[in-house]
Amino acid sequence: MEVLAESLALSAVLFTIGVVGVLTRRNAIIIFMCVELMLNAVNLVFIAFSRYYGAAGQVFVVFVMTVAAAEAAVGLAIIISIFRHRQTVNLQNINLLKG
Amino acid sequence: MLLQIAAEAHPLAGTVADWMWLLPILPLLGFVINGSLALAAAVKLGPADPGNHQGAEGAEAAETAETAEMAHTESAGAHGDDHHPVKRHKYAGIVSIIGPLVLGLSFLLAFAIFQQMRSLPDMEAPFIQNYFSWMPAGDLQIDASFQLDQLSMVMVLIITGVGALIHLFSVGYMRDDPGYPRYFAYLNLFVFFMLVLVLGSNYPVLFVGWEGVGLCSYLLIGFWFSEKANADAGKKAFIVNRIGDFGFLVAMFLLFDNFGKLDFAGVNEAVTALPIGTALVTAICLFMFLGCAGKSAQIPLYVWLPDAMAGPTPVSALIHAATMVTAGVYLIARSNLLFALSPVASLTVALVGAVTAIFAATIGLKQWDIKKVLAYSTVSQLGYMFVGVGVGAYTAGVFHLMTHAFFKALLFLGSGSVIYALHAAYHRTHNHDDAQDMRNMGGLKQFLPITCILMWVATLAIAGIPPLSGFFSKDEILGAAYMHAGHSTLADASLFGISGSTILYLVWVLGVASALLTAIYMTRMMIYTFHGPNRTGEAERPHLTEAPWVMTGPLVILAVLSAVGGWFNLPAIIPLGPPGILEHWLHPVVGRAEAIAAGPAVETVHSVTTELWLIGLAVTVAILGMAYAAFRLKPEGLVPKAQSPEERGFERVLANKYFVDEGYDRVIVNPTYQISRNVLWRGIDAGLIDGLLVNGSSALARAFGWVGSKVQTGAVGTYAWVLVGGVLAVLGAVTLR
Numbered sequence: 001m002e003v004l005a006e007s008l009a010l011s012a013v014l015f016t017i018g019v020v021g022v023l024t025r026r027n028a029i030i031i032f033m034c035v036e037l038m039l040n041a042v043n044l045v046f047i048a049f050s051r052y053y054g055a056a057g058q059v060f061v062v063f064v065m066t067v068a069a070a071e072a073a074v075g076l077a078i079i080i081s082i083f084r085h086r087q088t089v090n091l092q093n094i095n096l097l098k099g
Numbered sequence: 100m101l102l103q104i105a106a107e108a109h110p111l112a113g114t115v116a117d118w119m120w121l122l123p124i125l126p127l128l129g130f131v132i133n134g135s136l137a138l139a140a141a142v143k144l145g146p147a148d149p150g151n152h153q154g155a156e157g158a159e160a161a162e163t164a165e166t167a168e169m170a171h172t173e174s175a176g177a178h179g180d181d182h183h184p185v186k187r188h189k190y191a192g193i194v195s196i197i198g199p200l201v202l203g204l205s206f207l208l209a210f211a212i213f214q215q216m217r218s219l220p221d222m223e224a225p226f227i228q229n230y231f232s233w234m235p236a237g238d239l240q241i242d243a244s245f246q247l248d249q250l251s252m253v254m255v256l257i258i259t260g261v262g263a264l265i266h267l268f269s270v271g272y273m274r275d276d277p278g279y280p281r282y283f284a285y286l287n288l289f290v291f292f293m294l295v296l297v298l299g300s301n302y303p304v305l306f307v308g309w310e311g312v313g314l315c316s317y318l319l320i321g322f323w324f325s326e327k328a329n330a331d332a333g334k335k336a337f338i339v340n341r342i343g344d345f346g347f348l349v350a351m352f353l354l355f356d357n358f359g360k361l362d363f364a365g366v367n368e369a370v371t372a373l374p375i376g377t378a379l380v381t382a383i384c385l386f387m388f389l390g391c392a393g394k395s396a397q398i399p400l401y402v403w404l405p406d407a408m409a410g411p412t413p414v415s416a417l418i419h420a421a422t423m424v425t426a427g428v429y430l431i432a433r434s435n436l437l438f439a440l441s442p443v444a445s446l447t448v449a450l451v452g453a454v455t456a457i458f459a460a461t462i463g464l465k466q467w468d469i470k471k472v473l474a475y476s477t478v479s480q481l482g483y484m485f486v487g488v489g490v491g492a493y494t495a496g497v498f499h500l501m502t503h504a505f506f507k508a509l510l511f512l513g514s515g516s517v518i519y520a521l522h523a524a525y526h527r528t529h530n531h532d533d534a535q536d537m538r539n540m541g542g543l544k545q546f547l548p549i550t551c552i553l554m555w556v557a558t559l560a561i562a563g564i565p566p567l568s569g570f571f572s573k574d575e576i577l578g579a580a581y582m583h584a585g586h587s588t589l590a591d592a593s594l595f596g597i598s599g600s601t602i603l604y605l606v607w608v609l610g611v612a613s614a615l616l617t618a619i620y621m622t623r624m625m626i627y628t629f630h631g632p633n634r635t636g637e638a639e640r641p642h643l644t645e646a647p648w649v650m651t652g653p654l655v656i657l658a659v660l661s662a663v664g665g666w667f668n669l670p671a672i673i674p675l676g677p678p679g680i681l682e683h684w685l686h687p688v689v690g691r692a693e694a695i696a697a698g699p700a701v702e703t704v705h706s707v708t709t710e711l712w713l714i715g716l717a718v719t720v721a722i723l724g725m726a727y728a729a730f731r732l733k734p735e736g737l738v739p740k741a742q743s744p745e746e747r748g749f750e751r752v753l754a755n756k757y758f759v760d761e762g763y764d765r766v767i768v769n770p771t772y773q774i775s776r777n778v779l780w781r782g783i784d785a786g787l788i789d790g791l792l793v794n795g796s797s798a799l800a801r802a803f804g805w806v807g808s809k810v811q812t813g814a815v816g817t818y819a820w821v822l823v824g825g826v827l828a829v830l831g832a833v834t835l836r
Contacts, residue, residue, distance in 0.1 A: 019823060098811060
């Protein structure tokens with residue numbers, strides 16, 4: 001069963017949802033989850049294409065998941081640390097880099 | 100010493116003339132030694148400027164220094180010669196020996212070389228010594244080389260001879276000056292540069308000397324620099340001379356551009372083939388004359404010379420009367436062939452000289468400062484010299500240069516002796532009157548009898564009373580102007596559409612008129628200074644004494660020279676001795692040019708009668724002038740300067756020097772100042788460069804930075820939007836391409 005087009009469409013929808021989430025949401029945790037969503041949308045594309053171009057795509061997925069796991073660890077740690085400092089994870093209130 | 104004899108075949112080679120490089124080196128050595136002593140003293144004791152008498156060891160010295168300091172602050176407005184601290188410089192002894200000694204040695208060497216030259220039967224070519232290649236740049240080959248010929252020999256003898264006498268005089272005059280070694284260092288350096296000027300064998304070497312003497316003139320005019328007026332006078336001299344130097348430089352550029360040569364021999368060779376009156380040679384000569392007008396104080400650049408009297412009086416005698424200011428005359432005499440080939444330039448020189456002569460003479464009529472009278476007299480006499488070289492009588496010009504060096508140096512040193520006496524008297528009585536104003540003098544004959552007699556000799560000489568030197572030289576110049584007006588190459592040419600003949604007659608009339616004025620103002624000066632009642636004041640009178648012999652001695656020698664200087668070039672018509680010695684002597688240098696200027700020889704109507712008539716006229720004019728001054732002037736009616744009324748009418752115009760300085764201020768100095776201030780400084784420098792370019796570019800950078808900093812909101816959302824926008828833009832650009 002050829003489901004490439006559908007897979008890609010689904011991936012695009014997921015990715016767009018992730019992007020929109022990153023752009024519109026204020027909560028750091030939700031933005032973080034949207035980033036994960038975008039990564040998984042990409043993973044889906046890799047998987048879909050690996051059917052035609054060999055197992056390299058699947059290897060990439062493993063790498064992406066590894067990095068995502070590491071990123072989750074670091075990212076969540078940072079978010080917790082920010083929360084401890086400022087009692088909030090709302091990104092609108094976190095703008096120390098303002099020029 | 101890198102010494103190569105260039106002209107092996109020259110008759111002077113292998114004789115004492117081989118040592119001619121020593122002529123300028125001796126004064127240079129004096130400069131180095133005296134300058135080091137001045138510096139050594141300054142390093143130990145602090146700067147030896149006239150206002151500073153610190154560093155005097157011992158309590159009694161400190162006390163005298165204090166009184167001198169008081170005198171200083173009180174006499175701030177008085178004249179430059181009012182500086183006499185009490186304590187001698189610690190190195191004064193050795194400096195008094197070295198300063199005049201190097202000049203004396205230089206003079207002896209010059210005299211030995213002169214004797215050697217005289218023993219040669221006929222020396223046509225100059226003796227050139229080539230030391231090293233100074234500026235080898237492509238086609239431009241300039242050697243550092245000296246040239247000795249009859250003209251430079253005369254100049255060297257005048258410079259070292261008169262210079263040595265003036266150095267000797269200075270030993271007395273500057274005796275107590277705190278800047279004593281510095282003074283002699285400058286004076287030695289001046290003589291060095293002056294000798295380079297007259298010995299240089301090409302225009303650039305001459306120019307080095309030319310600029311060097313300008314520098315020393317500046318240093319010595321502003322010698323008492325702690326008074327602003329003196330420092331300003333130095334700057335004025337320097338700046339006015341730069342205008343002239345511009346002309347000289349352009350003349351050199353033109354010479355090199357067109358002839359490819361800058362040495363005298365090469366240029367003379369190159370122009371030989373040219374016809375008379377080419378535009379190129381005229382341009383070169385006129386630019387060169389601009390340089391001469393600056394250095395020799397001719398209209399319109401004469402204004403610096405009267406102000407230059409701010410320097411010590413021996414400096415005025417040496418630099419601003421006898422030697423440096425005659426450099427312009429020397430330059431024209433040196434470039435005689437060029438000027439002879441350009442009648443227009445020659446007529447300009449003669450006309451400017453004549454106008455300057457009468458202009459300065461009229462100003463001299465109403466000056467009260469004894470040195471100012473002599474300064475304007477110098478300007479006037481320099482005008483005479485330019486008439487001489489302008490009408491093509493180069494020998495006459497150089498002859499007057501020589502006699503003028505004698506009698507004007509004598510006059511200046513005499514006035515120095517008067518000022519010295521008056522100043523010493525004022526110093527004793529703590530009076531702060533002007534020691535140079537003739538209204539404060541009068542009747543000095545009984546106090547300074549030797550100076551009075553000697554200055555009368557010089558006065559008679561400059562007025563043109565036979566048989567003193569000035570009579571012969573002046574008569575020769577006027578005679579040449581008159582003769583050439585009748586028939587010569589110059590008379591056939593024209594300037595501004597006026598025939599050369601008319602101009603030369605005008606020059607002659609102006610010359611005779613200035614001779615009359617010269618006799619009047621000189622007699623006036625003598626009467627006001629030495630005759631009539633004494634106006635110095637009761638307290639000062641017993642302190643007036645003759646200067647020491649170290650000062651009067653040089654005066655005596657100069658007086659003898661002023662009296663007999665005419666014998667160096669007697670006219671054939673006066674049978675007092677061998678005629679035309681100088682003319683014969685200078686013939687190898689200027690003979691060809693004089694022949695060109697005079698034009699083809701024809702049997703002229705000017706006969707012995709004309710010549711006698713001219714001489715008679717000159718004598719009559721001189722006697723008339725002196726008699727007029729003697730009978731009209733009433734020294735009894737004079738009152739000291741402080742009580743003198745203001746002059747009125749034309750007298751006021753003359754006393755204020757025709758308001759030329761004020762005019763220059765208004766027409767040149769002020770506009771330049773205003774333009775510099777408002778346009779160049781406020782507009783260009785502060786506005787354009789500082790404002791727009793420097794501050795503008797920094798403001799631009801800051802504006803960009805401000806915009807950039809505003810982009811950094813610090814909110815992650817914004818960055819994310821920008822990032823997505825960027826990605827979309829890149830993707831869009833790639834896919835929609």
